[in-house]
Amino acid sequence: MPTSEISRRAFVASLAAASQLSAADDGWLPLFDGSSLKGWKASENKGTWKVVDGLLSNDGGRSHLFYEGPVKGADFRNFELEAEVMTKPGCNSGVYFHSTYQETGFPQKGFEVQVNNTATGEGSYRERKKTGSLYGVRNVYKQFVPDNEWFKLHISVRMKNVQVRLNGMLVVDYNEPNPPVIAEGSERGRFLDHGTFALQGHDPGSHAMYKSIRVRPLSDELPTTKIAYPPPDQTFVDIINYGAHNIPMVDFHVHLKLGLTLEQALQKSRQDGIMYGIAVNCGKGFPVQDDATARQFVESLKGQPVFVAMQAEGREWTQMFSSKTAALFDYVFTDSMTWTDNRxxxxxxxxxxxxxxxxxxxxxxxxxxxxxxxxxDKEPVDIYVNPTFLPDAIAKDYASLWTEERMKKVVAALARNGVAMEINNRYKLPSALFVQMAKAAGVKFTMGTNNTGPADLLRCEYGLQIIKECKLGWQDFFVPGASGPKAVERKPNALKA
Incomplete structure (x- = not known):
């Protein structure tokens, strides 16, 4: 071997050694050496995992790659884990923790942090849980990182607390209650314990690449052991169960009003396990009345783990906003609480x-x-909110005034226009009978609060009640980006040029 090549390899080796020493100095330890599968063990389709150009690559049949190396004996309770990840379009992958090796199937022990930007599911199943989800426990329903670009995934576990960050953005902050809630039909080992890490190769159509995989082990005893988390109530259990069964736990109708700050809303969202759609009122006499102000609102929520919604107010809004501006929002919704009578x-x-x-x-x-x-029929909206609302003067006669004929007319309009109907927590609308009729017609649903401030931003209890009473499944719900083109794309000419 030429002397120059020996010198080059020695220099590279010295850099690698210095890097590992530096990592060890601040507590971070590499789990992947960048050149081999040393310290890792693949299950079933073992050829799925390869090291290509210094990257840990999965591309093939279902296989999980378990860490079995020397760091902490491959047994971690409290830790911080970081990895840089890139997905190809349609990729479904994930990172497991507190797991243990098994030769076949999906890991039965531990939790999965989802890696899925654009995979839509298989057969008739449509996957809504996106990258960053603590799968089936605290789900993320909006895509925040693109395919074909590297992003940083950070997972931390401190006793009963799990946090997940995407490029530094906190998307999950889950406190496991005592006793743990394990969703109906889920693996029995889905509770915080200890174990190793595993990377997921989901199917032959999924291709993900990992690099810079490192861990910072933390003490098995941390101050958080003194925190007493309350036992879960039925609403907590319902949120876990419905979310695990692919029903989107999203409140699409949240307002930052009466002193409710974005940070307070995010904290409550993560605490309750319900993702939020933050909406701004747009229309005549409302805070946002032109394209420029609407764009400012969208810009203000960039980099935040929320959906961004336009609440279209009054009937003038279509001439106040362009389709280009409306398309910047994740979805647009309106109601029929403002209109002109026959006089x-x-x-x-x-x-x-x-x-x-x-x-x-x-x-x-x-x-x-x-x-x-x-x-x-005419306005380009995705969701019809505050549905079937009646003024106080006649609200007591709701059941008799909302006749079957009247309900059918509204349901037919929703169905033919592909507009979802909100199950509204504030007004407890619509009735179960109305929901059942809409479901039979193929109308999709969302849950929404329409809060007046922090005090009435609850947990979509009415929506959870209706899910149970009307036996709604995941197929009955609308999710932006997963249900076809947006309304402004379907009806672009309904808005001003």
């Missing part, structure tokens, strides 16, 4: 003083239904 009066039905007494409830209802159908 030319502007009706804001949520304001009792403006509506006053209603002399002819039947005429009012016929007009309301006509306006609602017109809104759904």
């Amino acid at each position: 030319g009066r502007r009706m804001r039905t949520w304001l009792p003083d403006e509506v006053g007494t209603i002399a002819d409830p039947q005429e009012f209802m016929d007009t309301l239904v006509d306006r609602a159908v017109g809104i759904i």
